[in-house]
Amino acid sequence: MSEPAQKPAYELLGLKKKEYDGICDAMGREPNYVELAVFSLMWSEHCGYKHSRPLLKHLPTEGERILQGPGENAGVIDIGEGRAIAMKIESHNHPSAIEPFQGAATGIGGIVRDIFAMGARPIANLDPLHFGSLDKARQRFLLEGVVEGIAAYGNCMGIPTIGGEIHFEDPYEGNCLVNVMCVGMVENDKILRARAEGPGNLVVLFGSTTGRDGIGGASILASAEFDESAEEKRPTVQVGDPFTEKKLLEASLEMRDKGLLVALQDLGAAGISSSSSEMASKGGVGIDIDISRVPLREQGMEPFEIMISESQERMLAVVTPENEQAVLDTCAKWDLDATVVGKVTDTRRLRVFDGDELIGDMPVTALVDEAPTYVVDTVRPAHEVDEPLAGDHYPEPKDYSEVLTALLASPNICSKRWVYEQYDHMVQTNNALWPGGAAAVLRIKGSDTGIAVTTDGNGRHCYLDPRRGARAVVAEAARNISCVGAEPVAITNCLNFGNPEKGEIYHQFREAVEGMGEACEALGTPVTGGNVSFYNESFGQAIYPNPVVGMMGIVDDVRLIQDHSFKDEGDVILLLGGARPAVDGSEYQLVVHGEVAGRIPDVDLEMEKQLQKLVRAGILEGKIKSAHDVSSGGIACCVAEAAIAGGAGADIELETDGLRPDLLLFGEAPGLIVVTVAGADADAFIAAAGDVPAQRIGRVAGGALRFRADGEELASMPVADAAGAWGSALEKILEH
Amino acid sequence: MKAKVYITPKAGILDPQGVTIERSLPALGFEGVHNVRVGKYIELELPAGDGAAEAVDQMCQKLLANPIIEDFEFELVPE
Amino acid sequence: MKAKVYITPKAGILDPQGVTIERSLPALGFEGVHNVRVGKYIELELPAGDGAAEAVDQMCQKLLANPIIEDFEFELVPE
């Protein structure tokens, strides 16, 4: 075999020639291997946000309650009475596709560290997940592994996993999405930040030892240097250690309480390189790191490996020399290794020492803030069309009951109990609503306040129209929050897309980010941070463009919240909102007609605001006895779910108003909420609805679901049958 | 015949169980123990025959071990 | 020196992992496998010396195995 032509090292590290030239410019010379390794990661898409930064800049990030927007480890939102919520969402898609259990577990580990790096105690996790169809054994394996990994890590940490979503569809077959969100609570005066300050202060590394984990692509540097068969020594999969992370959490918060920390930062992608340089950048200082002091778990590690290792369960703190001993003592109390590995300088450079020897010297600003950015020419994909499908595009189904049963049993609609029963969703004893509803609600101990959290995404809708889709996703998240009675306050987002260097993907990304910004602006829910995951494609097949929104809301009196279950016989069922359901992009379209096509309806954001306000007020006044937003499966599934949850039947009578009954029942459109009120309150409620369309569509009655349109019966079944189809579908598929 | 399967964490892969046990041993009065690695030991019985080794190898690859993070070895013991 | 410790579920005692593996093997195309028992395999290094065997035995009794439901065996391998 002939020697392949040797490519330059920077290229093997994923840098372009121009980028390499940029590094040389910033350095004033050619970088050595240590510096090149550090730059290649800091200027990677993952750390450098090369394709996303120019667009993310335009997202709205300010609001009265926002104590910390993007730019720190997590966003922080004031919830009153001196308390704040830290939240952040992140993806761990690629590692989970390789090793689902450990990939998902370490995903939880990473996002949890981001939260306690802010000084907040994690109080909840959420996990939006996307896989290919469960017909395939590999997809079932991924689902089981991911859920077990999240359970193993989150349960051990004692953080309840209280929400998320799960979607199955072919475009995710080669690229599952494993997004994880963590929510934490912090008193306003205890918020920590990652700003290194005070030249002369010490940099302390604590937590796990450092190994060769996650060296990944950079390992070629080692082979370039040594040419040994060192390759297989470098595991690409990382193993999570939730017990160590639990100790890391407790030790960090104890140091916070004792006021020992100038700054705190977790070690994530690019390890010590990124955490130290980002801390230095935020504080406008420099940092010296002595890699010879880093506790290692493997022998013979190269300096560059120590600098970029992504070993899990490690934190970096800046502390004053006076507090050094107290910090080391606290770590010892929690049986954690802690070592002073460097100090803060006024050089604004990241300098790397191996003992006394200077082996790397890089300008912090260039590393952190000067990664090149790219704007790609957009191309609108051919499947995006201007017109929705005609109302009679598909044949009308003959048996509506059959359709309803099929939709309720669709893995995208059915009960997710199989998943959330594997998560400890009760630990910390704060959940005022149990999983399965629109949004999870946590009481804040020691106050009347509650917070509601949800995650939402809809890749299929975003595929058909990324701008409308992203607008609808934000509106849906807010609708979920409003349906429990809480006021939407802020979001964090995880932007999952294909390869942004392609015009069609960049188009989707740009449209989605702009759409998200529009909706956040209109609904008053600024973006507090997030994460971008590109290159979710394999064999040229990209995932659906999939922005995921994690939203938080506040309710002043948590005792007033409401759930989605039908309550009492005779309660009047109302449909609120004026949107017209459509087949385009609906679960009905895919399950029954086997297609994804057309154009989704746009959300009317002004109407949305009023609709949600009406519902919140109705709940807080005690008028609304249940609220459930219409989403996958349309009005029929919405009503069925509320009936199943309440163990009560419903008699529904709709007017078609020119819409074919299948679209009316099963079609989807953003901006509809089904609520119940006591019979005696119904007229007054409708009269007070103002501009928000409010129509009586039936009553809570008996033990069966009955749907009629214009007087003609379409579907009927006992609630028990609906509950059976909905409740056991996932188990049946997985236990086949 | 009987198969004995030994599964160990791959070299270089963190073994949190091993680390935790190692840290706790001194408190029990066992000093100087290191490199604790925790794996699995599986015994099973299967029909004797030429294909037995191949079958066990396949079982390990597909089900018993996770080849991404674990190594395995096995031996066959006639009964 | 190195110790290799094998921990197995006691005979006659339920082994939920073993049962589950046994049940899932036929679907993967492995017929006729039975008596699957899942235990632990632990490797550790300790100072060589006369007391080594006694020390490992004690570690197993006290910590590594639970005598109510598990049996153990070990071997010492000089390095």
Add this chain to the structure above:
Amino acid sequence: MAASSQTSVETVRFGVVVFPGSNCDADSYDMVNTFPGAGARYLWHKDTVIEDVDCVFLPGGFSYGDYLRCGAIARFSPIMAAVRDFAAAGGLVIGICNGFQILLEAGLLPGAMHQNEGLKFICKLVSLRVENAGTPFTSAYEKHQVVKIPVAHHEGNYFIDDEGMAALEANGQILFRYCDDDGEVTAAANPNGSLGSIAGICNAEGNVFGMMPHPERVSDAIVGGTDGRAFFQSIIDSVLEGRE
């Protein structure tokens, strides 16, 4: 892990043991403090003495990551020697979930835990039948009362040999069994495969108790129930009676 709450001699004092991986310690502590007659304080796993405590409370969680076996490493913590002495002197000791597992590993309660039959972590509300209401842990319940208390564990599949089981039965040491909503003890209502559908037991002396379900999680209506309160009330009553 702040300073202990105010306690007086009149108060029933619970000492909640904190292992590095405990995670129901704060829930347990907070919940005890909602009882007017009770006060909680934390005990650190490295402590070697237990003072001013009426009831030692080993809370749920993953004491040492639950690596190797749940509770296997925790049992060797310095505090456990003190817990053993405390129990030997007749003090009340309760272990919930991981605490139960630790008491088993420590030999303070008989038996051992396997992984759940389904090999998965299970978190859900289950029904329990009170088997013996004549103990310091159950006196505020009625015999054969059915209560709803959640489980959250991966290894709650209780095992004991035949002889041990006979002794448990004979001495009335089985305090809770998993049952269906009507109080029938059935295989379908057993969430983890426990022998005899056992959810909670005490020792022969009747002062050490362990259960897998979490009564501290259903002791406040806003988070889903109050069936757990009687468990703590029983202990408080019993301590106060003992003082009379």
